Amino acid sequence: MNARRSIILTVTFAAVLAAPAPRAAFAQEQEVLPPQQHWSFAGPFGLYDQAQLQRGFQVYREVCATCHSLKLIAFRNLADPGGPGFTEAQAAAVAAEYKVTDGPNDQGEMFQRPGRLADHFPPPFPNDQAARAALGGGLPPDMSDLAKARGVERGFPWFIFDAFTQYQEDGPDYIHAILSGYTEPPPGFTLPPGAQYNKYFPGHAIAMPKPLNDGQVEYTDGTPTTVDQYGRDVAAFLMWAAEPTLDARKRLGFQVFAFLIVLTGLLYFSKKRVWHALHHPETA
Amino acid sequence: MTTISAAEPSRRDFLLVATASVAAVGAAATLVPLIGQMNPDASTIAAGAPVDVDLAPIAEGQIVKVFWRSQPIFIFHRSKNDIALAQQVDWQSLRDPAPDSARVKSGHEQWLVVIGICTHLGCIPLAHQGNYDGWFCPCHGSQYDSSGRIRQGPAPLNLPLPPYQFLSSTTIRIGETAPGNA
Amino acid sequence: MSGHSIYKPQSPFMQWLERRLPIASLVYSSFVAYPTPRNLNYWWTFGGILTFMLGVQIVTGIVLAMHYTPHVDYAFNSVESIMRDVNYGWLLRYLHANGASFFFVAVYIHMARSMYYGSYKEPREVLWILGVILFLLMVVTGFMGYVLPWGQMSFWAATVITNLFSALPWVGDPIVTWLWGGYAVGNPTLNRFYSLHYLLPFVIAGVVVLHVWALHMVGQNNPTGVEPKTEKDTVAFTPYATAKDAFLIGVFCIVYAWFVFYIPNYLGHSDNYIMANPGQTPTHIVPEWYYLPFYAILRAIPNKLLGVIALGGSIVVLAFLPWLDTSRVRSANYRPLFRQFLFIFFAVVIGLGYLGSQPPEGGYVIAARILTAYYFIFLIVILPLLRLVEKTKPLPNSISESVLRHAVSTAPPSGAKA
Numbered sequence: 001m002n003a004r005r006s007i008i009l010t011v012t013f014a015a016v017l018a019a020p021a022p023r024a025a026f027a028q029e030q031e032v033l034p035p036q037q038h039w040s041f042a043g044p045f046g047l048y049d050q051a052q053l054q055r056g057f058q059v060y061r062e063v064c065a066t067c068h069s070l071k072l073i074a075f076r077n078l079a080d081p082g083g084p085g086f087t088e089a090q091a092a093a094v095a096a097e098y099k100v101t102d103g104p105n106d107q108g109e110m111f112q113r114p115g116r117l118a119d120h121f122p123p124p125f126p127n128d129q130a131a132r133a134a135l136g137g138g139l140p141p142d143m144s145d146l147a148k149a150r151g152v153e154r155g156f157p158w159f160i161f162d163a164f165t166q167y168q169e170d171g172p173d174y175i176h177a178i179l180s181g182y183t184e185p186p187p188g189f190t191l192p193p194g195a196q197y198n199k200y201f202p203g204h205a206i207a208m209p210k211p212l213n214d215g216q217v218e219y220t221d222g223t224p225t226t227v228d229q230y231g232r233d234v235a236a237f238l239m240w241a242a243e244p245t246l247d248a249r250k251r252l253g254f255q256v257f258a259f260l261i262v263l264t265g266l267l268y269f270s271k272k273r274v275w276h277a278l279h280h281p282e283t284a
Numbered sequence: 285m286t287t288i289s290a291a292e293p294s295r296r297d298f299l300l301v302a303t304a305s306v307a308a309v310g311a312a313a314t315l316v317p318l319i320g321q322m323n324p325d326a327s328t329i330a331a332g333a334p335v336d337v338d339l340a341p342i343a344e345g346q347i348v349k350v351f352w353r354s355q356p357i358f359i360f361h362r363s364k365n366d367i368a369l370a371q372q373v374d375w376q377s378l379r380d381p382a383p384d385s386a387r388v389k390s391g392h393e394q395w396l397v398v399i400g401i402c403t404h405l406g407c408i409p410l411a412h413q414g415n416y417d418g419w420f421c422p423c424h425g426s427q428y429d430s431s432g433r434i435r436q437g438p439a440p441l442n443l444p445l446p447p448y449q450f451l452s453s454t455t456i457r458i459g460e461t462a463p464g465n466a
Numbered sequence: 467m468s469g470h471s472i473y474k475p476q477s478p479f480m481q482w483l484e485r486r487l488p489i490a491s492l493v494y495s496s497f498v499a500y501p502t503p504r505n506l507n508y509w510w511t512f513g514g515i516l517t518f519m520l521g522v523q524i525v526t527g528i529v530l531a532m533h534y535t536p537h538v539d540y541a542f543n544s545v546e547s548i549m550r551d552v553n554y555g556w557l558l559r560y561l562h563a564n565g566a567s568f569f570f571v572a573v574y575i576h577m578a579r580s581m582y583y584g585s586y587k588e589p590r591e592v593l594w595i596l597g598v599i600l601f602l603l604m605v606v607t608g609f610m611g612y613v614l615p616w617g618q619m620s621f622w623a624a625t626v627i628t629n630l631f632s633a634l635p636w637v638g639d640p641i642v643t644w645l646w647g648g649y650a651v652g653n654p655t656l657n658r659f660y661s662l663h664y665l666l667p668f669v670i671a672g673v674v675v676l677h678v679w680a681l682h683m684v685g686q687n688n689p690t691g692v693e694p695k696t697e698k699d700t701v702a703f704t705p706y707a708t709a710k711d712a713f714l715i716g717v718f719c720i721v722y723a724w725f726v727f728y729i730p731n732y733l734g735h736s737d738n739y740i741m742a743n744p745g746q747t748p749t750h751i752v753p754e755w756y757y758l759p760f761y762a763i764l765r766a767i768p769n770k771l772l773g774v775i776a777l778g779g780s781i782v783v784l785a786f787l788p789w790l791d792t793s794r795v796r797s798a799n800y801r802p803l804f805r806q807f808l809f810i811f812f813a814v815v816i817g818l819g820y821l822g823s824q825p826p827e828g829g830y831v832i833a834a835r836i837l838t839a840y841y842f843i844f845l846i847v848i849l850p851l852l853r854l855v856e857k858t859k860p861l862p863n864s865i866s867e868s869v870l871r872h873a874v875s876t877a878p879p880s881g882a883k884a
Contacts (some may be wrong), residue, residue: 044728072546076330118330141740145546151736156820166728171736202749242739245549245556252557253727260723263310264716266303271709273299278504278701307712317554321529326551 034177039169047247053084056237059230069123072144076117082247138207147171147242172235179231182210334459347411352458356400370431380442384431398432404439471499501700502707503688505869509579514711519569526562536660538653541616542741560730567733568722570756584796585687591788593680598785607666610659617738622751624651633774690868691796699865758822759815765826766834791849800859811844
């Protein structure tokens with residue numbers, strides 16, 4: 001009808017009004033979008049791949065944990081459903097390998113003791129200032145929420161499509177891109193001292209030195225030990241760290257959706273039933 | 285046309301009843317997370333895990349207080365005299381009858397481990413006070429003996445026993461009983 | 467409105483209660499027997515949807531408040547604890563955060579419906595103004611709620627928006643310091659925002675009562691804009707309007723569930739998953755999508771004070787709509803010229819929303835200025851003039867007539883009519 005056509009025209013008009021995006025003006029903006037990767041947890045039925053989370057955890061422990069904390073994850077989370085799938089005993093064993101600060105004791109001193117399930121991962125540095133002092137000024141961010149804290153503006157019209165394709169993996173795409181994105185700077189590009197060139201980092205000068213090399217972490221399940229694979233695995237692990245309830249969320253989501261579709265269908269036919277006599281007076 | 289309208293009310297009723305029932309199920313389902321969120325969360329449950337206590341520093345006659353699940357636990361290193369006093373009581377005449385042997389682990393009679401919450405209204409009784417070689421609760425005057433049993437005052441029950449087990453002769457784990465034990 | 471039934475208590479208990487507190491008959495006459503125009507379309511269900519969403523936000527907010535800590539050192543981690551440790555905490559948090567967005571979706575559709583069908587015109591001016599007040603309350607509540615997680619966007623949005631008041635001459639800086647409770651946004655600010663964020667939804671609920679009362683005094687508008695004349699023009703609210711409201715709430719919940727369960731962070735900003743850092747401003751401070759048009763208007767004006775006035779004015783001017791648009795014809799169905807300008811206005815608001823999300827540079831600034839100009843020119847200049855130049859289409863004599871006419875034109879050709 002007329003109203004519907006007008007609405008379509010309105011939205012198109014709005015799009016035309018706002019769409020001219022003079023991108024050339026923003027040379028310092030993130031021009032290179034991280035390529036979209038395939039993730040096992042993407043889409044309405046996507047869930048974490050337990051083996052991948054375990055490999056990712058291994059990469060985190062052996063490489064990233066030197067500088068990056070994971071303060072919001074507790075050792076017991078390793079045994080939670082929908083996660084890397086450690087048993088409680090295995091998670092307790094992991095915990096016991098770490099030293100956690102506790103106290104004060106009866107002498108008034110803080111002391112170190114082996115970690116327990118309830119403890120959170122202890123940070124590699126006691127505070128931000130210690131981290132900066134040890135790393136020449138840079139501050140490695142805590143990784144507990146990193147996969148959700150690194151979104152990518154995909155611009156129009158992608159943000160319309162993304163709502164329908166349920167694209168929520170821009171964080172892991174970005175992390176994978178950064179880890180694989182260390183290249184030689186293009187000619188004419190001046191790197192600030194202490195920084196390295198990274199294709200996908202905004203501004204291209206990243207303070208973190210290249211953390212991953214082929215063969216650096218030994219996988220016991222035969223998965224290729226390439227930088228690309230490490231990047232995928234650790235990005236998946238970090239996504240779990242940021243969103244450990246993803247599996248439960250999608251499972252419940254399916255049930256809620258099914259229920260709502262049934263209920264809304266019933267409500268629709270009930271409405272038609274209620275209004276029938278009014279809409280069709282000839283049947284009265 | 286009129287024949288259909290006679291059949292319609294029952295069709296309409298079934299549809300409306302079905303809709304109302306499904307909606308009611310949905311409403312009940314929404315209560316699950318709303319009520320469930322008040323249950324202890326995962327970090328609280330994790331913090332309530334069993335605690336290990338080293339008994340070696342506890343001198344004979346000393347009562348120490350540790351916390352498990354936010355509750356005070358008294359650990360009493362009883363002397364021979366304390367044990368004798370506890371065992372000689374005519375336990376069947378007590379308000380909450382219990383022999384001393386049922387309140388300690390066999391082979392470890394010198395260790396009494398009780399939850400330090402007065403069974404009257406919840407205050408923490410004071411150790412080494414009262415007339416029964418045990419505890420005195422200052423709130424309303426209840427008195428417990430060297431086996432933690434109620435002897436005098438308004439409290440109805442003995443000091444409760446937490447689940448615990450001996451990991452070695454000098455270490456106990458409070459919060460976990462050994463498999464096979466009562 | 468005689469002819470519609472009155473509540474007659476059947477059981478002895480209800481008779482006893484009715485004499486002492488006639489709440490049952492009040493509910494009955496307001497929401498069961500209440501005469502509603504029979505030709506309302508689905509755009510009229512959004513009042514019910516808004517009430518539903520207010521309930522959702524209050525319930526989820528209260529249970530979230532059981533776990534949240536309003537202190538700068540604990541706020542961010544308490545929200546993370548809700549997401550990770552609290553039973554169903556992730557669900558409650560995503561319901562509340564996306565619920566705010568859907569609350570605004572519903573209110574914008576509701577306002578658009580009122581603008582299209584002239585529901586702000588005589589005798590519904592107070593109803594409309596109460597609605598503008600409700601919208602303002604929603605804006606303030608949403609702003610304070612967004613500060614509570616104490617992420618980067620929370621902190622810097624609080625800084626930018628409270629700093630707006632410094633534009634006011636003389637009283638500006640003291641007001642900002644008073645709002646902050648300190649020399650910058652900090653713990654006192656967070657605490658008082660928490661207190662007010664908990665309070666305002668109940669103020670909203672109170673004003674909703676006034677809003678519905680004002681509505682029931684004058685009755686609903688309808689798509690023709692012609693007031694009900696006889697009983698044939700209206701039907702009882704229950705079951706007719708109730709059935710439509712329930713169905714649309716179901717549809718609305720499906721879209722809501724799509725976001726909550728599958729794209730829960732789509733409408734948010736990733737920077738808010740970084741703990742607030744008062745020493746580092748994010749590259750682009752962006753409010754949530756529902757504030758973007760007003761943000762674009764604020765930034766379009768190059769002068770600080772005038773920008774703030776334009777921001778406030780863009781909402782306040784809406785309250786004057788009943789006096790800016792003086793056409794006697796209510797519904798845009800019968801005002802083709804007004805209709806075109808109105809659709810351009812809606813497009814302009816959507817366009818401003820997009821521009822609010824982009825950096826204020828280059829072509830974006832020019833576009834924002836043009837669209838801001840149209841926003842105000844439409845409301846202040848075009849609307850008053852339209853009445854003088856427009857040719858309206860003839861109105862139906864009554865609601866029943868328009869319904870019958872519609873039924874005739876869409877009924878399949880068959881047999882004799884009743």
